[in-house]
Amino acid sequence: MSLLFANWQYLTNSPFSPVLRAGFCLEVSICPTRLNFFEIYFGSKQAGESHTNIRIIFVLIFEFDYIRVLNYNGYAEKIIMSYFEITGGRKLNGEIEVKGAKNAALKAVAAAVLSREKWTITNLPQIEDINRILEMVEDLGAKVKRSEKKVEIEAKNIKKSRLSDKLAGKLRASIILAGPVLARTGKVSMSYPGGCVIGKRPIDLFLAGFQKMGAKVKWQNDHFSLSVKKLKGAKIFFPKITVTGTEAMMITAVLAEGETVLSNAAMEPEIPALAEFLNKCGARISGAGTPTIKIKGVKKIGGGQMKLISDRIETGTFAILGALCGGKVKIKNCNPDHIRALLVNLEKAGAIFEETKNELIVWGAKKINSVNVMTHEYPGFATDLQPPFTLLMTQAKGTSQIHDPIFDGRLMFTDILNSMGANISINDPHRATVHGPTKLRGRKIASPDLRAGITLLLAGLIAKGKTIIENIYQIDRGYERIEERLQKLGAEIKRVSA
């Protein structure tokens, strides 16, 4: 039953669902080596409604070399192209450097659109999500000049107010561009943003915020547009803490008339980092990093150079890697304070580590203890670190309760870990019980989303035998050349082009 549930979630929230949202259509969603679902919908769907029309599901057990899906623009895309081949069981030793934060970079690139002047963003990770958002701002008319770890963005002229459908469908964070484009041009339109398959990803809080600032919202099928004569400051209370929602409203309010107050705002470290840079460019933001952010609107924003903070999720992932596979792994260029909630739990789990201001040394844990964790908004235990921590718990003696209340599809990957030999039961969409320790066996699997993908990669590193991971675009979305960096630690992993 849990398998059926998990796959159902996988499908309805799949990146292919724009096909489905377009109305009378056929969607094909295939997950290699797992149960495969074909869904056919009859009838049409208005934006914001759920599918109530006839639904036929065929469950087939097939394996596919790759997937071709007709997207809503009608062209076929090859989804799976390369794969990782991993031989598990190697002890890892050495140094690994953390890259700039993906989720800081995405928001900084979008915020650059507020300014007519040049923004230089450094410590830029070379990952697929960044490629996509840069393509989006370029498509809008901004000049983008990229070098290895740096990008210059000059959004002097915004020629379009319609965001690329193709790109928006690939990236949840594309919604962050709506505010700056609206502020610059008085209108913006886009299709429903895509992104990780980790549960429902509504945008109601974004739209409510834009409306509070005076924008009119219009829906047409799966596409919405916003228009406004002049954005006005507003009091916005978030009934649910939202990271990108907070950032979107903070960025948009920079060019609004008057004061905006955001209450129950998210406090993730990427938010004060962005506010600090916006202030250097002339914005007047106070309170970022606390639940109340005040933004006094200004007429224009200047240019400058911003160095991105290090990626705390990458830091945490490598810390778990060290506990699972060290040896001795030194994690460089990181901020251990940003993963304090993880470190507290790693300590309970028996991991041994040492930290300085910007380094973390982790030794392989001799014995792993079971620990119960519940994810929470920052400074709590990050939901993005729940999948690798769950993997760690498969190696712990006893049972661990994992509770992830933030997204309703974040435990789906446990099916795949079970297929490798783990013993994890799903109690409901938000809760799992891990029974450990279990020995994992390598096998052929596919990465369903970014954080699940890196977790499966880590699972491959501790599994007996060979693991093949397909759909690695999902891992490349957030981890730069991960195989090369792991090879330097002694991991036996290679990228194979299909």
Ligand code: EPU
């Ligand atoms: N939510 C709503 N309505 C909205 C927006 C959000 O109900 O309009 C709900 C969500 O459904 C969820 C909760 O609010 O239940 C929190 O979602 P949030 O908006 O905070 O998530 P997000 O901003 O879309 C960011 C990161 C995610 C990370 C979450 C939580 C980016 C680009 N993404 O997503 O990162 O998991 O915050 O920390 O910043 C990742 O990097 O792999 C990733 C998924």
